[in-house]
Amino acid sequence: MQQVATEPGGEELSLAERAYRAIRDRLVMLEIRPGAPINEDQLGQSLGVGRTPVREALKRLQYERLVTTYPRRGTFATEVNITDLAHISEVRLELEPLAAAQAARRATGTDRTTLTALRRQLESADSGRHDATDLMHLDLQVHRAIYAATHNPYLEDTLVRHDNLATRIWCLFVDRLSDMAGHVEEHGPLIEEIVAGDPGKAAQLARTHVEGFERAIRDAI
CATH class of the missing domain: 1.10.10.10 (Winged helix-like DNA-binding domain superfamily/Winged helix DNA-binding domain)
Known part of the structure; x- marks a missing residue:
């Protein structure tokens, strides 16, 4: 790497x-x-x-x-324990919408440029040019860019750690997930709302994304 x-x-x-x-x-x-x-x-x-x-x-x-x-x-x-999924999701369901809303409020011009560039990468996620590893790297990049745009180091640190743990679970079941590209592409509208400065819509999309992630993993088990 x-x-x-x-x-x-x-x-x-x-x-x-x-x-x-x-x-x-x-x-x-x-x-x-x-x-x-x-x-x-x-x-x-x-x-x-x-x-x-x-x-x-x-x-x-x-x-x-x-x-x-x-x-x-x-x-x-550390071993990956699927029973941790509920605990990780419980934290993310509260903090991911908060982070998305704060990013929409606080994102600087540089943050918006970074997120817009990632948005362009997401547009090719369903073209077949990205394998599973590429998609997961892109997913991590998007999440970390959103957390950084909150300009709250405590919130950013907490969410990076929990997103890392969630990604390990995702990697463990990646071969069983039917629409991985679609899951990653969901970040597109979220980025658009953050760049547009709409905290309410950004928070709603973030919550839906976390709920969808947990549901997809449970369906794959």
Whole structure:
């Protein structure tokens, strides 16, 4: 996976932050499989960083429930437990509409440019040019851009963590989902309402999207 080397604004990231984001997304996309042992040396070599940034990243990822450390056994990717879906959805049903509404109120010109560019990418989601991995990466990008547009770091941090956990569940059942492209494309109208500055419609679309996600996963089980 390509490393994220800079912030959208161009600021260079620390080695620890680069390691954290790269390892996080490998865990989220199940490139590191649930239950798999984490080898710090191998991760460091693949990312081109030393052991210290990797260890700092793993500490953060343990807090985010993406890795688990056992005394004398080591660190492992957290198992994906479908029973967590209801708890994750309970949080997202409250906070995703809030984030969409706040993004519609607070999005800057730069935020709107970013979201509009993502909207154009969504338009080709049903053209067959995107495989499942591409679609899930695009889904993550859209969610993270919306959260960033709230300009509330506490809300953004909470939702990124829960969206990451939801995406792991999605990845686990992706082969059984019938209309993945359609689910991702639902973000198009949501982005339009955020860019247009309509918090009420944005919140309503966000809630519908989360409800649809949970329903699709349960139908796939």
